[in-house]
Amino acid sequence: MLDIHLKKNYGNFTVETAFTSEGHGVTALFGHSGSGKTSIINMIAGLVQPDQGRIVIDDRCVFDRAKGINLKPEKRRFGYVFQDGRLFPHLSIRSNLVYGMRRVKPGDRYIQFDQVVDLLGIEPLLERHPATLSGGEKQRVAIGRSLLTSPELLLMDEPLASLDVARKKEVLPFIGRLSSELSVPILYVSHSMDEIFNLADTLVFLSQGKTMAVDSLETVTARPDFQQIAGPMESGVVLSTLVQGHDSERGLTRMEFPGGVLKVPTMGAAVGQKVRIRIHSRDVAVSLKRPSQTSFQNIFPTTVTEVVKARNGDDLVDVSINVGSTADLPTGSLVRPPGCSSIIISTITRNALRELDLKPGMQIFAMIKAVSICSGNF
């Protein structure tokens, strides 16, 4: 159990956050650069002192302003993976890895050297020096070095931000395995929707130093203000789905979500498996009439719940629509019965909005191309 309450004043900028999360899985801090993400993680690590608040993990208090508790970073037992790796240049990879481990009492170690080396695939690097490693290799070693302190919490500050796409794909799966295989709770700072979608269980959504929302990835991504931050290319919602069945004849997999069934191109997941689905707002089209003779595999009757105009000054509009159980909803109501409907978001042009004259409460149809749907396995 992680319990964080923090406030710090930087002149005319105040960073403030409060959230609790379960003691396992990945909690992601998401926001623009300058939203206070790194500041918060530095306060948790003890590198920056908050003005007010408390930091408690599993009943162990490492900071409490009111009680005058302020553990030094070296006493907190939190691992920290920095954006830039920060391997010690004068030490070999092996010495880097055991630097923190040596400083932990053997009785407190729950992660073993061989385990980490295997998991991260860094055996061939052990006798080398940091200067000879690629960016992706350095980051894997940095992760290993933090893990070997057997941390009670692993802090990761955009560990993939300095890597190119290929290196990102190399490191990302390892991070996912940390929380599942080693059961290390992770606090993950990022402004990349890709990373969040693949890793996060809980999302802490920050904007300009304020905490806007703390909830599951599915719930937070359905918020219109979250879309503003994600940007036109990244915006979209995340749905939890259950694989219902495969239709090999038609080359489709049916996936059940709260509010309906999605058809996607055949995927490797087994029937009954939980799969996380991402639906980009730019891939959702809307129509006032049910379209016929179309390539869209997914057509849902929906209700408009919200229209958010003028994103960042450009000519796009986000339309939030409620899929499923639309008949039960009173016109214009934003309340949805849990479990039987989902919010998805469609980004359309200002001109399309004018032509369709969309208003909250209108019954419209949403169309999603099957091939546009991304999945992640969790």
Added chain:
Amino acid sequence: MEFFKLTPLELEALKLSLWISGWAVLASLGPGILVAWVLARKQFPGKALVDGLVHLPLVVPPVVTGYMLLLLMGKRGLIGGWLFEMTGITFAFNWKGAALASAVMAFPLLVRAVRLSIEAVDQGLEQAAKTLGAGPVDLFFTVTLPLIFPGILTGIILAFARSLSEFGATITFVSNIPGETRTLPLALFSLTQMPDGEAGAMRLCIISIIVALIALTTSEILAKRMERRIKGEV
């Protein structure tokens, strides 16, 4: 070749110079690194004054430094008198005094070199060490110190070279006593004052230049090698 044969007096001056300079550097190394670290990393009231005091020997005439040492550290000096009464140790007119004078004169050079290298250390690495469980002293010896080694080496050589060439403060503080405080520069000075001392003076001149050149090139080579090792290129 006969020209290069050192007289016992000249040999004594060379040995004494190396001995005194060695001690001067050895004794000022610890305090030098500490002062450099404090100046590089700490903010406190009066920091400018401390900085100024450290650099003073670099800018005042060496004779002033020597005279101040005489007043402070002499047998009847403010500190020297007390030290003599408590421990029986004195710096007055012996090689220890010459080493002290050399150390004080070389101190600013040592501190500058070390301070610059401390300021160049990425503090992010020290933060990383903290999150890995290293306390302040631990991280200084396992991260900061290895990273500033080339700077320390440069500081040592500079200080050593400065000690070898020390003249004004030494002759003012501990005088020019053969076998005790008569280092190379002082011996050279004495020879120039003697009617037939020209050959000896020239020999000492050449020796001074050779010793200085050896010190400088050695430091350059060692620092380069050290830097490569730290960056892991070897």
